[in-house]
Amino acid sequence: MIRLIAIVVSLFATTALAEKMKLAVTTSFHNSGLSDLLLPVILEDTGLEVQLLIVGTGQALRLGEAGDVDAILVHSEAAEEVFVENGFAPYRREIMYNDFVVVGPQTDPADIASADTAVDALTRIAIIKAPFVSRGDASGTHKKELFLWTSIKLDPKLFGTWYNAVGAGMGASLNTASGLGAYILTDRASWLNFANKGELDLLFEGDPILFNQYAYLPIDSKRHPHVNIQAQRLLESWLTSKRAETLINGYTVDGTNVFVFNAFR
Amino acid sequence: MNEIWAGIVEAFRLIITLDRDLFEITLRSLQVSMSALIIACIFALPFGTWLAIRRFRFRRLTIATLNALMGLPPVVVGLIVYLLLSRSGPFGVLGLLFTPTAMIIAQVIIITPLIASLTHQAMRELWAEYHDLLISLNTTSRQRILTLIWDGRRALLTGALAGFGRAIGEVGAIMIVGGNIDHATRVLTTAIALETGKGDFALALGLGFVLIALALLVNFAIHTLSRTEQEGTW
């Protein structure tokens, strides 16, 4: 009984020991499983407790603008540059990349497995109007998908009911795709870590256009004086360190390498 | 059916191995919802009782408003509280966003109208019964409220439990204002949402069964503690 009370009391008390910071990251980053690996190591190496808010890219950027987090880690270069331009972050620091793949029903009715390019694959899907699930949430993944459609001059707004914009995170979208037996653009890491694959299979990969760059953006303390500058710097230097490089490059899911470290030191 | 069974098995596994994470988020769920319940009751019980015994001009309007507030969608409450507590919002300086306190605030707003309304209904009946006697005995407003609350405690307890049930099962608002941060603001419902989103249904179901068991346990405990059931007609 005393033990129970002690535990309850300790929950109310604030831990003043570890330095804390709030980092907004995308669902695809979390779903890859990499954050579960890195966070404890970061705590051990630097004494920094990184509190992750796992949200879509859009919300991560808004949290950064509002100053509700100390830094963000996202994968949407164009949006990041606007973010920096508007003065919310002093700069963006590239950390690592993974790639997007197209998964779909094993039967592959659009035969994208034999497509040459990502754009070709998507075109085939659009032609036969095969069921397709889109993130639909202004995330990095979503923006990449839209970019592909516009490069072949197609407007998703004009697509029929075969195109399902779910407005959800990577995992939830994959769930829907699995349930519908639909095609979906996803990052490799989330796909490998996804536990409900059902009848879905990885059908298309390898096109360089599907390159997915992650960057770290600390929130500008001139805009939001309350941010934890110390912690920002600490985390950034860890993320670009040799230690991080080894861990990130060595991280595998199902035997596959998922991320490639590419930070400049 | 397979997945439901897998969920039950997973729930057992988590409990029997005294899974540390499960213990932590369960405790946090209880802490947040219990705190919200207590604070909500401090407002709702006297207010609901007062509303039952007072006659004033806007009484009907107040009651109607209270009943309407019960239908406030929790996720909308979450969004509004978030905007208020955000650094760019009016109360940003308090730094409460993404803390258990923010979650408690949101839940208090959600369950107070419910408890107040249920209190009002129960107290209205009791007041009709006690009305003549309490007036004859020259009681003050405070004495009336205390007498009604004490004698009507069984009905009020049921109302409070309804509020607790609503709080502990809530996910939309606390996801928004809490952020579902691991080791900080993650509770059973938000963890279930997260695991479901990852496609890990067994774990999500396991957590779900733990949540159900928890709600039942609290219900049980409160009734036993107050011994109201044992006293029969009370």
Place this chain on the structure above:
Amino acid sequence: MVAGINLVALRAVCVKRRSKLILGPVSLDLKGSGLTIVLGPNGAGKTTFLKVLHGIERISSGSVQWSMADRSVRRTQSYVFQRPVMLRRTVRQNLAYPMKLLGQQASKIDEHVIYWANQIGLTEMLNRPATRLSGGEKQKLALGRALIRKPKILFLDEPCANLDGRSTREIETLLLSANSSGTRIIMATHDLGQSRRLATDVVFLLNGQVHEQGPAEDILCSPQTSEAKAFLKGEIVE
């Protein structure tokens, strides 16, 4: 209460409910001692009359003037309702309630509770939930609860209406005892026998009007008005 001194004076008191006159105009004086029976058939306005005196019924016009300070009026009065209101507590707690309201000490309250439980014959049932008593027991409890704070004035609204002969006798004994200890009693009833047994003076009500008022022997043995005569002969039921 000092005999002969005016206790309360009513002048042209009217009670209207939804523009309908249900009592009045009533003008009378009540003296400081005795046991007044408010007599009349059902629907005569006895309950309203008692409530007006006790101050829990609003009057539409007229005045009610007590001989004591305004502040102490309600505090020195107790009221026993026609259907006794039982708190959802034990007999003991019901008896203790009026004294608890006044912030009395627990030990003192206990003393009084035990004394009065004895007086009303409910000593064995002190720990029973009051809602589980019989009709007669509830009425006795209500009476005990009314008397426990030693009121100067006790109002009763047909306390024996739903009781058997034995309970009625027990309650009448209690009332007479309380009256002789100095409690002024004003009681409504339609029971003639009870009136004869208890009253020192009578107020006769019919259709919201006071038709006669005076010492018990006068009203009950030689009524003046035709209405009172008819009632005493048993000709008026409702």
